[in-house]
Amino acid sequence: MWAAGEAYEPYVGRWSRLVAAEFVRRLGLAPGGSWRDIGCGTGAIARAVLDAAAPRDVTGVDPAESYVRHARRHVADPRAHFVLGDARALPFPDARASAAVSGLVLNFVPDPARAAAEMVRVVAPGGTVGAYLWDFGEGGMEAIRTFWDAARALDPRAGALDEAVRFPLCGRTPLRELLTGAGLAEVETDAITVPTRFRDFDDYWGPFLGGQGPAPGYVASLPEGHRTELRERLRTALPTASDGSVHLTARAWTAWGARPSG
Template identity: 40%
Template sequence: MNKPSNEIRFDDGAAYEQMMGRWSALVGERFLDWIAVPAGARWADVGCGNGAFTQQLTQRGAPAEVWAFDPSPGQLSYARTRLPADAPPVHWAEGDAMKLPLADASCDAAVMALVLFFVPQPAVGVAEMVRVVRPGGIVAAYHWDILNGGFPLAAIGAEALKIGLQPPQPPSVEASTIEASTKLWTDAGLRDVQTTQFTVERRFESFDEYWNVAITGSAMRALFGSLPAEDVALLKSRVRERVKADDGPLTLSARANAIRGVRA
């Protein structure tokens, strides 16, 4: 069996929207209500990707303005197309989560939506969010509970392991647990640190719709790589059995960990 590359690359905003963008949005609306940042705030959206969460932020958070950063030009290109002309101002720019191009204390809130586990040094990323937020401002994030089976594609990953494939994981996947996130936030000097979990469900018209959407995503492209067609077919068959899919609609769940804190 050929071993595929395990590098996860985000370079296609439309493909990301079909798979992860829609999952992220299910969590994002509840996350925004939970962190409860007042209207009229200045936000830093760190690792904005294709703008799925940024769009929700402009619709639900009533921000004064948003600085949205991502390292992928392809993701940003898609993100720039998704907001209406009358949306609050969003400043899209390429940026590194560990070196944000923002002045100290220039924002009221800084967030990472499905990003922390991709930051090579999560503590540095959290410290940067703290730096750009004013005293009393909010630093928050949500990320899939990957190590405890909360990832939307956990069923595929579990069956892949059974046939000798190692599912790709973000470089800092250990940061995705509640315990690790709490330590990062408290070590960064944030106060009133709170955590919660969000379980969300997504409906697909059929198993094939779910599968076809899944295999276009970055994680599955990295997993499948150059796999022979017969190995892909075997994996698909085992996943179908695992999720107990018949010929009708399919509803699957995912779980995200969320954390918020206040800059002292």
């Protein structure tokens, strides 16, 4: 589903970087730490850690070789390393990291509870584990919510593909329960909302043609006539300014806690 950084960036990568920067800032961890970025993708969190947390090092892990290559090319810093690996069996020793974080990934992992337990395993006692996921419900990630509302109005089968239906983990309470169940103490949750401004309708619609992710994958499955009908319905549904730009917002739920020292 996620294989090419070049397609991911215009779709949601440009907005995920904004969330990553705010997430790292809110964690407020001391400089000099050793970080692990689980499901690193294009390297958005790793870049945010380098920019805001003054780490000793940050290592990202992802199962897609193309993403690891993309991150290595675009996060050029001697403190950053990117390796292939599975979130359910992280290629890191026990209790060495200061922090393990994951952005917009755990809902795609077949066993998120196992992934959360692995994140706890690799941090030292007292270390921080945190994650964030898009809110696909009403008032959440508006670009994708608007898409599925339009798709469902035209095609009943789209309802089962809607991320709000497919990914119940993407909410404040389920995300907190996931980290609490992994053994973290004092788990905190919060929302991060960022602006998502599109130059024009084509800037919004074009990334849905990339074929990567649930919504673009659905678009790719449509016959040309149905695809055109969906495009025009979206053109009508989106709030468009006088200059043709489209102003939306995106919300992510965040949760973080500490590995108990005892």
